[in-house]
Amino acid sequence: MTTQTVEQRFQALRLTLKPIEFNSIEFLVAKAQQIEAQDPELAKRILVRVTNLKKQVASDKLKGSADTEEKEQKKGESNKAKVESQKKEEQKPNNQLSELQSTFNFPLLTFFTRKPFIALVIIPTLIFAFYQNFWASERFVSRAQVIVQQPDGMATMDTSMALLSGLGVPSSGIVDTELVKAYILSNDMLVYLDETISLREHYSHSSIDYFSRSDETDSWEDFFDYYLTRLDVYIDSNSNIVHVNSQAFDSEFAHQLTQAIVQRAEWYINSIGHQLANAQLEFVQQEHLNIEQRLQQSQTELLNFQQRYNLLDPLAEGLAMQQITYGLEGQISAKEAELKGLLGIMNARAPQVISAKNQLAALKQQLEKERTKLSDSQESVIPVSEILAKYTDLKVKMEFALQAYTSSQISLEKSRIEAYRQLKYLIVVESATKPNESKYPDVFYNISLFGFVLSMIFVVVRIISLTIHELR
Structure with missing residues (x-):
């Protein structure tokens, strides 16, 4: 190893020691013995420091007796100078550390400390620009x-x-x-x-x-x-x-x-x-299908009603039967009046009386026959008005079902045609x-944005750090 390298290691060791330890002969001798096996040259350099300290101590003793009074007088000044020298000694390692870092050991850290904008913004932006221009795949x-x-x-x-x-x-x-x-x-x-x-x-x-x-x-x-x-x-x-x-x-x-x-x-x-x-x-x-079933049901109900009462058109036939019934009832009333008049002047066995009775009985029998035409299966007589009401309801129901069936048939036919068409389709414009x-990648835009964002972050961090430093 060169002398310069040994001196460098000695200065680095000095920075790690306190001033009292660096000026202590016993401590330095022990330190030299400790590292002699690992670094003999550094141990020799420490012993040189020990020799210089011994010479300084001996010189101080020779001058001690002669300068006792002078030292007593200047005791206050020496104490003050000592305090100042200790402060300088404490500050000296930091200055020396900074000097050594910038000269030998830590150039990158010093560069970051002295030029943070270049180190934290410019260099990363250049690296990103290299990636965008030469490495990033095209899309x-x-x-x-x-x-x-x-x-x-x-x-x-x-x-x-x-x-x-x-x-x-x-x-x-x-x-x-x-x-x-x-x-x-x-x-x-x-x-x-x-x-x-x-x-x-x-x-x-x-x-x-x-x-x-x-x-x-x-x-x-x-x-x-x-x-x-x-x-x-x-x-x-x-x-x-x-x-x-x-x-x-x-x-x-x-x-x-x-x-x-x-x-x-x-x-x-x-x-x-x-x-x-x-x-x-x-x-x-x-x-x-539902409407068709309802239509068929309405038609069946109407047909059953017509067959049940043996009426083709209950409205017309009911009116006719009603007129016949009214006519027979009028004839019966007239014949009863005639019979009553004959019984008043004739014997009950008189031919005219018997003939009137026979005609009256025939009229009643015919009336009963006409009325049976308007009876149901239980032989109960139903009024013509009720028959007409039932028939009207069934006919209206069938007409509604027929109208719904017609509309449904039209919709069904159109829907069958529409089923083969596309209700929704995509047109390629x-x-x-x-x-x-x-x-x-958009190289210019990406690099500009990257540099701008880094600059903003750097400015914000810098402002925060300076504010904290001022508040200390």
């Missing part, structure tokens, strides 16, 4: 624009049936576009893309830089979060157009990714349209583009 962006369209469902159904069923009302376009966006950003879409185009394999390829790629060992949830960072889907509030921007590390793959997303979204919307059409058709068919140059 290509492919875009597509789609919109959801839906025909007017009111044209497929009869007005009365549409109002009763609640179907045929077109849904809001905003809901459809939000549905497309939610499906594109869903886990189902990610599973489909990974199965069809091996999306995870592309994003975790070893050719991509470490900070940009997805790790193959990441969980599916972490990969899903990574997928969301590489996809941008937003909706134009004015036109309801869905914009899809997907990022990939290859131009061809970016185009393939966006195309697969659009095709899958189109399949999803179409499947929903067919499901709605089938649900509408099934509902109309069920309603038509702009097909998936194939990028010619990378869009990310």
Whole structure:
């Protein structure tokens, strides 16, 4: 080892000792004996210090007797100088440490201390700029624009049936576009893309830089979060157009990714349209079947009522029978009056009286026969008004059922045609583009933002540290 190196180690040792220990001959001798085996040259240098201390002590003793009175006089001044020398001695190690650090041992720490802005802002920004320019992988962006369209469902159904069923009302376009966006950003879409185009394999390829790629060992949830960072889907509030921007590390793959997303979204919307059409058709068919059953039931009840009373048109026939009954009752009343007059002037066995009785009995028998035509199976007489009321109710019920059946038949026929059409379908406004140059990383923007953020943090920390230093 050189003399300079030994002196350097000696100065470093001095900084670790207290002033009293550094001026103690016994302590330095013991210290030299302790490190002699490890560093003999440093031990010799310590002994040199011991020799100098012994010479200084001897010189002080020779001058002691002659200067006793002078020392007594200057005792106060010497004590004061001693205090000041001790303060300087305590400060001297720090100054020497700073000098040694800047000269030999700690240049990096000194650089951080003297030029913190360069060390904490400029250098990290330069490192980040090197990464952005020479290491960061390029990302290509492919875009597509789609919109959801839906025909007017009111044209497929009869007005009365549409109002009763609640179907045929077109849904809001905003809901459809939000549905497309939610499906594109869903886990189902990610599973489909990974199965069809091996999306995870592309994003975790070893050719991509470490900070940009997805790790193959990441969980599916972490990969899903990574997928969301590489996809941008937003909706134009004015036109309801869905914009899809997907990022990939290859131009061809970016185009393939966006195309697969659009095709899958189109399949999803179409499947929903067919499901709605089938649900509408099934509902109309069920309603038509129920209305048809009610019509058949009404017709059967009306026919049974007509057969039961043997009446084709109870309104007309009831009126006719009622007139006949009234006529017979009038004839019976007249014949009874005539018979009563004959009995007043003739014998009961007189031919005229017997003839009047026979005619009266025939009229009563005919009246009874006419009345039996309006009786039920239990031979109970039903008034004509009640028969007419029952017949009217059954006829009105059948007319309503027939009208509902007609409307249902129209709706059913239109719904059968509509079932083969797409109630909702996706229109591609702009097909998936194939990028010619990378869009990310935006080197200038990223470096500027990185430097600005570091500068702001540095300023805040600097203000805080200076404030704390002033308050001490």
